[in-house]
Amino acid sequence: MAPTLLPLRSATSRWVFAMLAMGAAALAGAQQAATPVAGERGVNEWLMRMQEASRLRSYVGTFVVSSSTGSMSSARIWHAGDAGQQIERVEVLTGAPRSTFRRNDEVVTFLPEHRVVRTERREALGLFPNLLKSSDTSIPEFYGARRVGAERVAGFDADVVQLIPRDALRFGYRVWSEKRSGLVVKLQTLDAEGVVLEQAAFSELQLDAPLRADKLAQMMAPPHGWRVERSDVVKTSPAAEGWALRTAVAGFKPLSCYKRSAAAGAPAGSIHWIFSDGLASVSLFVEPFDRARHGQEGMLAAGATQTLTRRMDEWWLTVVGEVPPQTLKAFAQSLERRK
Structure with a gap:
């Protein structure tokens, strides 16, 4: 059952909300850490180029997300x-x-059907078209990169780059990067056997479109008569909420932790703890156990997204991420209550 703390994102929004970059510090760090093989770009060099394109280029396009389960x-x-x-x-x-x-x-x-406008603050944790989720410069420890060919996508020539995991705790990726700009125009998430779990791709794209940020910003004002709902999420720390990991999961570093007040509809003590290895992310949702709302423990797969649910004494844990099931199990087994 989905946690009440924060709604699980749909496949579309999960890919969309990666448009933001992590800033010049991330680019500089990645550049220092890049160690390309002679004559080839290294993984950080490829990612740095893709990230810069997603930040600084204006574009308009239609993209399609499909998964191995048949959803689109x-x-x-x-x-x-x-x-x-x-x-x-x-x-x-x-x-x-x-x-x-x-x-x-x-x-x-x-939400026009309900004449509702929802506002919140949210970190960028998606994958498309910007792959990087943090300024982490240790990505080459856990992924390798090599160019495997060239293809056309949405009318643009693109390099095809394989991002290869170095262990079984993360998925691999096949990325189509537009040759001139570096913008990611297509992305596949692959399991250990190379099976495509999920794909996101532009079906039509206009690069360097004549868009003005101020014009888009003007459209963010709520229409007259619509109800405005504001998220009541505050930043916290796992230690302050009484939680910790006994053992870190290799490569995954904590990014942030949030809680929602009871006034916002979440049970007291609910938290959302976010981790990333620089490419993949994992979210831990913890809330007080409620027999009436929480179903059976188990594992659910939807494309590249895996979800684990488990009861921990008087708490209910939901672990979600675009990672293999064993990674979610490692987080669940390591999580402990400290107070």
């Missing part, structure tokens, strides 16, 4: 950015109507 979703995206500001508009084309704007970490979602 699509959205239209408008993105404008410079060194100081990233802003995009995303119009979902499948399912219930929804329009989402993001300006740096500010997210505004319009």
Whole structure:
């Protein structure tokens, strides 16, 4: 059962909210750590180029997300950015109507069927078209990279790059990077046997579109008569909430931890703890156990996203990530209550 702390994102939004970059510090760090083989780009050099393209280029396009389970979703995206500001508009084309704007970490979602506008602060943790989730420069310890060919995607020539995991705790990726700019135009998540678990790709793309960030920002104002709902999430630390990991999961470093107040509808003590290895992310949702709401323990797979649920005495744990099941189990087994 999905945690009440924060809603699990749909496949579309999970890919969309990677448009933000992590800043010049991340680029500088990656550049220092890059150790390419003679004549080839190293993994950080490839990622740095892709990240810069996703930050600084304006583009309009339609992208489609599909998974091995047969699910498919699509959205239209408008993105404008410079060194100081990233802003995009995303119009979902499948399912219930929804329009989402993001300006740096500010997210505004319009739900026309309910005449509701939701506002919140949210970190960028998706994968498409910006792969990097943090300024972590240890990525080469856990992934290798090699160019495996060239193809055309949405009318653009692209290098095909394989990101190969060095252990069984993470998935691999096949990335199509537009030759001229470096922008990721297609991405596949692969399991250990090379089977495609999930794919995101532009079906149509206009690079260097004449977009103005201020015009997109003006569209973020709530329409007259719509109800505005504001998220009541505050930053905290696992130690302050009484939680810790006995043993770190190799490569995954804590990024942030949040809690939601009881006034916002979450049970007291609920937290959301986020980890990343620089590419993949894992979220730990912990809340008080409620027999009426929480179902059976188990593991669920939906494309590249794996979900583990488990009872821990008087607590209910949900672990979610685009990682193999054994990675989620490692987090669940290491989590402990300290107070």
